[in-house]
Structures are given as structure tokens and as C-alpha cells.
Amino acid sequence: MASKDPVIIHDPNQLAWQTIAGRAIADPKDLPDRLKAPPGAAAVCRAYPMSVNPYYLSLIQAPGDPLWRQVVPDARELSGTLTDDDPLTETAQSPVPGLIHRYPDRVVVLVSGRCPVVCRFCFRKRLAGRAAASLTDDQVDAAAAYVRAAPAVREVIFSGGDPLMLEDDKLCAALEKFAAIGHVETLRIHTRTPVALPQRITGDLVVLLKKFLPLYVNVHVNHPREITAPAEAACARLADAGIPLGSQTVLLAGINDDAITMEALMRALLRIRVRPYYLHHPDVVKGTGHFRPPINRGLSVMRSLVGRVPGMAVPRYVIDLPGGGGKVPLLPDYVVSSETGHLVVKNYQGKVFVYPEK
Ligand code: SF4
Incomplete structure (x- = not known):
């Protein structure tokens, strides 16, 4: 199908982002021969949509590589042992459709169901890539009314x-509704577009976002190969506009759960002015179990980062508790023992030191 041929797009001005998004591959049989989908991919797509835009496709080098595995359906999505598609109980914590109120001082608004690519490991697999999950104008109004009546937010x-x-x-229109609420001090956007569809970060978008400072943007990045020249340029446009950038990374088995890849990723993020923020352990979401490494693997990756990269490049490694309990940071264990008057600790090299309490 000619219109589905992969296009190498490294010039952000070459095509409008809508055109690139509109040419996303949604059927495994339309993947180019060199990137063939595995058996069973079509059946997976009947349960969970596929979407790989031509830009992201152009970054994939071979079947099974770290980018291919993030976006190409895998039969294990239908055969895993996890059964809950909303283990964080987001639906139960939604007082109005599309708004999650878990912590007292902040809310999450799920304004759009569309994605620049559909990530197979997504913890919102029940919603991701489904345009119908986007909020209507009336639903955005209802969410804003909820926040207006909740002064703690x-x-x-x-x-x-x-x-x-x-x-x-x-x-x-959505940003304006919430920015106009007196007790709302900051806005934040979680997005994968700077690395999965960097053409989206247009000059017009940056001018728009700048009107809503203080506004923070957290960029979801999982692999150093996602940090291309267009991605770097997209982040630079945001940073130059005074928008603070943080990162979110999901620890993914066989994709980035090793010290070398994670160090390369964190160093690259810092270089493009994205401050490493969260390293998420994958949630216990139905259809994603094959992406979950053991927690000890995450702790080992964190141990390898501390002391080897600048502190600013060390993200917070977190698990999100099932049942809506919230995020809990996990740290490698540096305290060997706590004695009267002093702590016995290990440093990043494994050497033992005694540290006085007073
Ligand atoms: S991780 Fe983000 S971009 Fe990827 S499928 Fe989920 S919501 Fe969409």
C-alpha cells in the first residue's frame, strides 16, 4: 500500500505533524517486510490498537530491536497472567469522567485518547490509542468545574x-479553563511527542504553551535511540521558551533494563536539557507482564547510576501501588546497619564507612 510506505523524516519542517500521524500504521500487515510483525499480531490488534507513525518507524533498525519491541504487537499481550487492566484503580478515583484525583493537591486530566505511537507496555492500555477516549468539550468543562470546587488542588x-x-x-481551550482557576498554581503536560513525533512541537505550539507558564512538560523517553536530532530540536524549542522539561522512563525488560543503556539515556536527556525525573517500574497491567523485569534488576540499574553519573541525571525509581496507593520510591540499600550514635553505610563502590549521627 503506497501510502503506508515508511518515510524517513528527519526534517521537522518536511511534513505537518498531522500528516505524519495520519500515515501511522495500524495493521501489522502494513509493516514493511524488513520489520515484519510476529505471528499473532493481528489478533492482538483486535484487543489493543496498533499505531506506529512513519517517523518512529524510521528509527527502528530491525525486528526485535528496542524500538520495534515498544510498538509492534506481541502475542504475549493476550496470553499473560496479569488480569487487571486498571490496577491503579484510576477509574474508581475519577469523580468525573477523565479526571483522576488521587493525591490531595493535584489532579490528572486525561484529555486525549490519541497517542503519537501506541506503546505496547502502556499502563493505560485500556485507553491508549483510542480517539474515542478523548474528552468532549462538555467533559472538559465538568473536569474544570470539579477543580474549581476543590480548593486543595x-x-x-x-x-x-x-x-x-x-x-x-x-x-x-483546555489549558485556559484550568489556568483560569485561582487556586491552580501550575500546569503540567505528560507527553511522548517530543521523541515519538517531534514534528508536533511547532513554533505555534510553543507560543501557545508559553502563555500558560508556569507550565511543566514531562517527556516520556525509554531509549537513547529515541533521542534523535529532531527530538533534540523539539526539546530545545520547549526549553528555549522557558518551559522546564523533566523525563519519565519506564524500565522495560530487554529494552532498557541494563546499566549501559540506562546510563546512555540519562546522560543524553541531561544533554538535551531534559532533567531525568522518574524511572517507573512497569505496573501490573493486563497484557504487559512480559515487559516487567524483576525489581532487583531496577535496583541494580539504580546502583549503577549512582556515583557514575551526575546526581541530576539520576531519576527517582518508583513503583505505583495497586489499589491507588500512590507512588513509592525505591532506593538501593546503602545502610548496612544502624548502631547507637552512628550509621554503617556502603558507598557507590561498595566500600563500607561509619557515619556519626551527631
Ligand atoms: S505510554 Fe503514552 S504515548 Fe505510549 S501508549 Fe501510553 S499514553 Fe500513549
């Missing part, structure tokens, strides 16, 4: 799906 986080898959006018 000081931050509104836009998520989805990906909020930057909304057209500028829709995004602006």
Missing part, C-alpha cells in the same frame, strides 16, 4: 493518551 496534570495529540485550538 494546586496542580493540574494533562495526560491521556497524549495531550499534545490535540489540535492547538482544543489544547488551548
